[in-house]
Amino acid sequence: MRAEQLQNEQTFTLAGTELIARSTGALWWPEQRLLVVSDLHLGKSERIARRGGSLLPPYETQDTLARLDAEIEWLDPRSVICLGDSFDDGAARDGLDVEAVEWLNRLMAGRRWVWIEGNHDPGPVSIGGTHLAELQHAPLSFRHIARPGASGEISGHYHPKATLNARGRAVTRPCFLYDSDRVILPAFGTYTGGLRTDAPALAGLMRPEALAILTGPFTAEIPMPGRCS
Amino acid sequence: MAALPPAFTDWFASRGWTVHPHQQAMLERADAPALMLVAPTGGGKTLAGFLPTLAELADGGHQGLHTLYVSPLKALAADIRRNLSTPVAEMRLPIRIEDRTGDTSATAKKRQRADPPHILLTTPESLALLLSYEDAPRMFAGLKRVIVDEIHALAESKRGDQLMLGLARLQSLCPGLRRVGLSATVEDPPALARFLARHPDPCEILYADPAPDADIRMLETEEKPPWAGGGGAYAIPAVLEQVKKHKTTLIFHNTRAQAEIFFHNLWLANDEDLPIGIHHGSLAREQRQKVEAAMVAGELRAIVCTGTLDLGIDWGDVDLIIQVGAPKNVKRLIQRIGRANHRYNAPSKALLVPANRFEVVECVAALEAAKARDLDGDPRGPGPRDVLCQQILIAACAGPIDADALYAEVTTAGPYAALTRPEFDACLDFVATGGYALRAYDRWQRLKQAPDGTWALRDPRAARQIRMNIGTIQDSELVKVRMRGQGKPLGEIEEGFAATLTKGDTFLMAGRIVRYEGLRETTVEVTRTNHSKPRVAAFMGTKFATSTQLSHRILRMFQQDSWPELPDHTAEWLALQREVSKMPEADRLLVESFPWDGREHTCIYGFAGRNAMQTLGLLLTQRMEVLGLHPLGFVSTDYAVLIWGLDRLDDPAPLFEPGDLREAFDTWLGGNAVMKRTFKASAVIAGLIDRQTGGQRKTGKQATFSSDILYDTLRRYDPDHLLLGITKEEALKGLVDFGRIEEMLDRTRGRIDHVTLDRVTPLAAPMFLEVGKVPIHGMATDRLVAEEAERLMQDAGLGESETANPRRGWRVPY
Incomplete structure (x- = not known):
């Protein structure tokens, strides 16, 4: 394979709609100028500390926002949908520091902004934007956790990651998963781990022909590892 | 306490034993605040350590804990308990002896805290855990002696630092505590004594009679050793002959992988079906115990093993040690040889x-x-500061801490005697607040300062988490290997290796060839197979580098006019090198450049040990990249690094400019996987991240994330953070071993002998056969990923996706 073929995004089709998986882990719907990110987990280090856990480097909110900012800067979306678990919990959301809130407000200015609710952050949002349990935008629907039997569905929650055996070197990357019914986004937040695609929760959800798009410096598309084939 | 009570002398006499002079000396100095006994393996060290305790306890007057015995191995604690029980029972001494390790039941542990035995046998980790409980002062009240066994082994790792901090704590609880260290033969006993004793207490060193000179030789084989490689397979027939001639032979290897291959080949050649076993740290406990029991029972003729058999457990009648592969380190060789004839004063x-x-x-x-x-x-x-951070957490679990008192306490520990107050305060700040420069956890500090100035856990729930993370042993991420349909695991392999396996792959495990069937939760399922060419499981284990002293000895040997002590084939090889090029010298750096197979090669004889030479290879190729010399790859051994590339190296001097090399090192630290692993180990020890247990990985929770993310985040937002400082300090040793590169630069001081030739030199030739070549291209991983992705898509019949999706993103312009 020639180096020229390394790329930073991958186009695919869901419910007749052309979508672009970005190497950053964001999803772009060019026709609607709509940007989707999932599982930002803002305020995670603060929540862990509050509950008596470790004092992790408290820079993940800053880092996540900086990367989101770069995507918005580059793509200039009309709408942004955060697919749930945007905040690590309610207190993390309310405890967000002033700079982070101002930064978010700056990103929200002049565009439609939707907070889909996740298991970590149910309930209304005190900062701007629209708060919804889920969103229909024909032919697609946006929700936090995939619903078996749904179609044209865009969700997050699972933080999928896939491991690839590249000439004896195991490389693990967060990834998108998609088939003809749905796409599951990787987590966009800095402090997020992943669930291997061969975990039953994911393997049972996706069709046998599902594909994975690895994120990282570049995208790479592979058959979903561990799918039920 | 010079004389033994009559019960003891009678007992010794009944066995036909006499008290060794060093055992007597230990009794005479039983009141010394610190004492170290250096004795060769099999010198009756342990009994020497315990005799004063048994004598003091003989009258039954002592209530509660009297002696704490700490050893590096759980198995050793259990072994000693059994060995001590015999004399105690036979002399009818009123002494209760118990062990306490990770394997002790919860009920027994609880009872031990409420009603401690007279003698408690434990490990550094179990002791640290005991010290984290609020009732520690009650449990240890009355403690008189602490015996640290195999202190030479403990002192080689952070477990020893943790233990010495633990002893400092114990000494605060029991001011009259006396310390005894038991050590095998070491190079610098006074340094070890300073490590053990309460600073600045003196520590007398007692020497048992040295063991008689061992009978060490080279194994003579019909076949010559190969030019490169590490397995020693050529020697199998000769090794087997030796096994037949002896009762029990231990066959030591430097790595687990080599032990597995050798064992496999030994079996294939074992026509007489001699009972031979294998023993190494990656085997399941059940497997190891089976081999150990068979060995003690004298049922095995040979055991292929690694360092796990290095320490003092008595394995019975071993009469021959075979060391396969260069011993790398003379001290370890001598300790290993001591495993044979484990009887006092018998030559090994x-x-x-x-x-x-x-x-x-x-x-x-x-x-x-x-x-x-x-x-x-x-x-x-x-003493490393990550261990100190853990100690502060342990102290906070036990109760509020006074910073002044704790600082005074930790500086009585030998390894921390030179710790400055600002260094201590930085560790305390890290533990209490995270120690971050840009942002602080004002409300959620881990330790809060009370009005009286003491520090206490803000959230008492944290104590449980801290206790779960106690210890300094690095567990690599392992997955169990199990024969399909059977309950008992065979052993463990590294998660990274498991991830590279696909169904049908074969590998060696516990001396068997097995076939990978699949991953079930966190267990690799395998079946038996007759496949003849297995891959080798990758085990973490340490890759020992040839010691500085041994490297220097080799360099001195190279300066001889001739080499009568070497076999002809090797002496001729060196003579040819001298004729064609030069021999490497200790105070000069030999660099050879020659073309081969259309590429320019450069071989650098740094003699800095394999870890440092690997690091040097990475640094030099990086520098060559900058200088436009287009390096393509390199390979390293303990003595040299061979680099190949497109352009010839005309002047090596600029490559070795120490300032530039150090700067390259600093830059390189950033993205390096070895550094990330180093960071992770320190972050776990210092309490920043939780130790990953098998159970947690099993749940596959997406909540836990890689420590690499924390490393990258810290480097970006807080480059001066304490943990990055600790990580860099660690990089001077261990896998990165930059300290040995400094040693090399220091002894050669820019005196470079650059020899340019038109063909490969004799000394460089074996380098071409070495495995572990490292390709240099920055985008390597991404290219490999793209390549593999395309192959997988083709395999899945999806290779045409490019035409189906003609829209592509931007492309990298090279």
Whole structure:
């Protein structure tokens, strides 16, 4: 394979709609100028500390926002949908520091902004934007956790990651998963781990022909590892 | 306490034993605040350590805990309990002896805290855990002696630092506590004594009679050793002959992988079906115990093993040690040889098997060093601060801490005697607040300062988490291997290796060839197979580098006019090198440049040990990239690094400019996987991240994320953070070993001999056969990923996706 073929995004089709998986882990719907990110987990280090856990480097909110900012800067979306678990919990959301809130407000200015609710952050949002349990935008629907039997569905929650055996070197990357019914986004937040695609929760959800798009410096598309084939 | 109570002398007499002079000396000095006994393996060390305790306890007057015994191995604690129980029972002494390790039941542990035995046998980790409980002062009240067994082994790792901080804590609880250290033969006993004793207490060192000179030789084989490689397979027939001639032979290897391959080949050649077992740290406990029991029962003729058999458990009638591969370190060689004839004052017998031609030189050098009792070892640096951070957390679990008192306490520990107050305060700040420069956890500090100035856990729930993370042993991420349909695991392999396996792959495990069937939760399922060419499971284990002293001895040997002590094939090889090029010298750096196979090669004879030479390879290729020399790859061994590339190196001097090399090192630290692993180990010890247990990985929770993310985040937002400082300090040793590069630069001081030739030199030739070549291209991983992705898509019949989706993103312009 020639180096020229390394790329930073991958186009695919869901419910007749052309979508672009970005190497950053964001999803772009060019026709609607709509940007989707999932599982930002803002305020995670603060929540862990509050509950008596470790004092992790408290820079993940800053880092996540900086990367989101770069995507918005580059793509200039009309709408942004955060697919749930945007905040690590309610207190993390309310405890967000002033700079982070101002930064978010700056990103929200002049565009439609939707907070889909996740298991970590149910309930209304005190900062701007629209708060919804889920969103229909024909032919697609946006929700936090995939619903078996749904179609044209865009969700997050699972933080999928896939491991690839590249000439004896195991490389693990967060990834998108998609088939003809749905796409599951990787987590966009800095402090997020992943669930291997061969975990039953994911393997049972996706069709046998599902594909994975690895994120990282570049995208790479592979058959979903561990799918039920 | 010079004389033994009559019960003891009678008991000794009934066995036909006499008290060894060093055992008597230990009794005479039983009141010393600190005492260290240096004795060869099998010198009755342990009994010498315990005799004063048994004598003091003989009258039954002591209530509660009297002696704490700490050893590096759980198995050793259990072994000693059994060995002590015999004399105690036979002399009818009123002494209760118990062990306490990770394997002790919860009920027994609870009872031990409420009602401690007279003698408690434990490990550094279990002691640290005991000290974290609020009732520690009650449990340890009345403690008189602490015996640290195999202190030479503990002092080689952070477990020793943790133990010494633990002893400092114990000494605060029991001011009259006396310390005893038991050590095998080491290069610098006074340094070890300073490590043990309460600073600045003196510590007398007692020496048992040295063991008689061991009978060490090279194993003579019909076949010559190969030019490169590490398995020693050529020597199998000769090894088997030796096994037949002896009762029990221990066959030591330097790595687990080599032990597995050798064992496999030994079995194939074992026509007489001699009972031979294998023992190494990656085997399941059940497997190891089976081998250990068979060995003690005298049922095995040979055991292929690694360092797990290095420490003092009595394995019965071993009469021959075979060391396959260069011993790398003379001290360890001597300790290993001591495993044979584990009886006082009996000479040990050992054979060395060099795995390749260069190792012939190294083995002969090691043999001479062993005969001269010239032991090696690098001086210990100051106590690592990640261990100190953990100690502060442990202290906070037990109760509020007074910073002044704790600082005074930790500086009584030998390894921390030179710790400054600002260094201590930085660790306390890290533990309490995270120690971040840009942002602080004002409300959620881990430790809060009370109005009286003491520090206490803000959230008492944190104590449980802290206790779960106690210890300094690095567990690599392992997955169990299990025969399909059977309950008992065979052993463990590294998660990374497991991830590269696909169904049908074969590998060696516990001496068997097994076929990978699949991953079930966190267990690799395998079946038996007759496949003849297995891959080898990758085990973490340490890759020992040839010691500085042994490297210097080899360099001195190279300066001889001729080499009568070497076999002809090796002496001729060196003579040819001298004729064609030069021999490497200790105070000069030999660099050879020559073309081969259409590429320009450069070989640098740094003699800095394999870890440092690997790091040097990475740094030099990076510098060559900058200088436009287009390096393509390199390979390293203990003595040299061979680099190949498109352009010839005309002047190596600029490559070795120390300032530039150090700067390249700093830059390189950033993205390096070895550094990330180093960071992770320190972050776990210092309490920043939780130790990952098998159970947690099993749940596959997406909540836990890689420590690499924390490393990258800290480097970006807080580059001066304490943990990055600790990580860098760690990089001077261990896998990165930059300290040895400094040593090389220091002894050669820019005196470079650059020899340019038109063909490969004799000394460089074996390098071409070495495995572990490292390709240099920055985008390597991404290219490999793209390549593999395309292959997988093709396999899945999806290779046409490009035409189906003609829209692509931007492309990298090269």
